[in-house]
Amino acid sequence: MRRALPKQPCVYLLASAPNGVLYVGVTSDLPGRVSVHKxxxxxxFTKRFVVHRLVYYEMHETMxxxxxxxxxxxxWKRAxxxxxxxxxxxxxRDLFDETWGAVEVGPADRERLRE
Incomplete structure (x- = not known):
């Protein structure tokens, strides 16, 4: 399921691969920012270490x-x-769909949305 996200403050984590190099960032335009990284x-850092996979994000009310x-x-510790x-x-999974330029709802969120 893809979701068009409005501009909203967001913290996100990128990874180079499962259990690979991690990057933590903040933005008000998650799809745009991930596209820049990719x-x-x-x-x-993300260019040098090829850290392009969006693996986590959380929205916030304010920047x-x-x-x-x-x-x-x-x-935090890596663990x-x-x-x-x-x-x-x-x-x-990479939660960013490059074809559509959209962020997918994370697997944990899919269960909540079904309820």
Missing amino acids: RDLRDG EAAIRRETQIKK WKVRLIEQMNPEW
């Missing part, structure tokens, strides 16, 4: 809240980040 339009959460997650990803996306 096309390597900016030099930096300030999203930045606080990003800062918190960046300080905690992996656990967070696997709660939403146990198969480490």
Whole structure:
């Protein structure tokens, strides 16, 4: 299931592969930002280490809240980040559909939406 996301503050995690290199970021335009990462339009960590797979995201009401959460997650141990990803996306699927430029609802969210 794809979902057109309105611009909203968001924390996201990218991975190079399942259990690979992780990147934590914040944006107000998740589809646009992931597209930039995937096309390597900016030099930096994700381009250097080929970190393009969207494996986790969470929306926030304000950018300030999203930045606080990003800062918190960046300080976490890797095992905690992996656990967070696997709660939403146990198969480490890429949640970004490049064909449509849309973010897929994570597997954990699909169950909630059915209820």
